[in-house]
Amino acid sequence: MFETVEDPILTFNTVLTSIADRTIPKTSANPKHPSKPWFDDACDQAIDDRKQSERRFYQHPTSENLSNFRIFRAKARRTCRQARRTSWKTFILGISSRTPMTKVWNMIQKTKGKNAKATVKHLKDGTDLLTSEKDIANKLGETFAKSSSNNYREDFKKVKKQKEKIKLNFKSKNGENYNKLFSLEELKTSLSMAHDTACGPDNIHYQLLKHLPDSSLESLLKLMNNIWESGDLLTRIIQSLYSTALRWLH
Structure with missing residues (x-):
């Protein structure tokens, strides 16, 4: 299927993503309507009643249904x-001279229906709570440092040192099971x-x-086995890492 193209992997990816774009709907990772702090169950029920009365009026446009729709619309408003007023008054009463300005502005943004940017505010270290950046x-650097190879257990270091002294035989006729082609x-x-x-x-x-x-899947398997047989696996990995790095730089 891909024997005549210059880059079969790229062609396979392009065909697959184009089919997915045409047939699979996409959703946004961000909600269209961020939640507002004042929007409670009563508001939700009032808006639901308004929508139901509106649909009823469109289905049966009578004067009675129109009157009911106007009543529910006014009630929802x-x-x-x-x-909104109750939520804002409650928030204002809770503000003091010690209230951080960040909290105030975040509340204002939420009231407008805008989500505040999520940031790392604290990190728990045992019983201690770290708040400064x-x-x-x-603490993160200290944790990562403990995960390095210099922090292996002593018994593991001894085994590691013994095994590293054994010379490996790299001569092979490539007849081992792990060198065979992949199956479906x-x-x-x-x-x-x-x-x-x-x-x-x-x-x-x-x-x-x-x-x-x-x-x-058989087409994908054939591409994978061709890469395996040609020995271009490492080259493919390096090219993928290089292209990814370029995307990050740009």
Whole structure:
């Protein structure tokens, strides 16, 4: 299928993503209407009643339904307006000279229906609570440092040192089981065990691959085996990392 193209992997990705764009609807990661602090159950019920009366009027445009719609519309406006006032008064009463300005402005943004930017405000270290950016950064650096190879247990270091003294035999006729071509069952098993992580630079989610028919999986398997046989696997990985780095730089 892809024998005549210059870059079969890119062609496969392009075809798959184009089909997905045409057939799978996309949703935004950000909600269209951020939640407002004053919007409570009463507001929700009032707006729901207004929508129901509006639909009833459009389906049966009688004077009675029009009158009911106007009543529910006025009730919804009154309920939301009262909820806004009550919420704002409660917030104002809670403000003092010690209230941070950040909290005040965040509340104003939420009242307008705008979400405040989420930031790291604290980090729990045992029973201590770190709040300053410097303390948080130092604690994270300390934790990462403990994960380095210099912090292995002594018993593991001894085994590691002994094993590293053994010379490895790199001579092979490539007849081992791990050098054989991948099978369709192995591909399906690997996909079934894959977690639904975020998409990579190719924008192909694991769910797309998991729901491919066998004919498409066989094409993908052939591409993978061609890369495996040609020995271009390392080159492909380096190219992918290089292109990803360029995207981050730009």
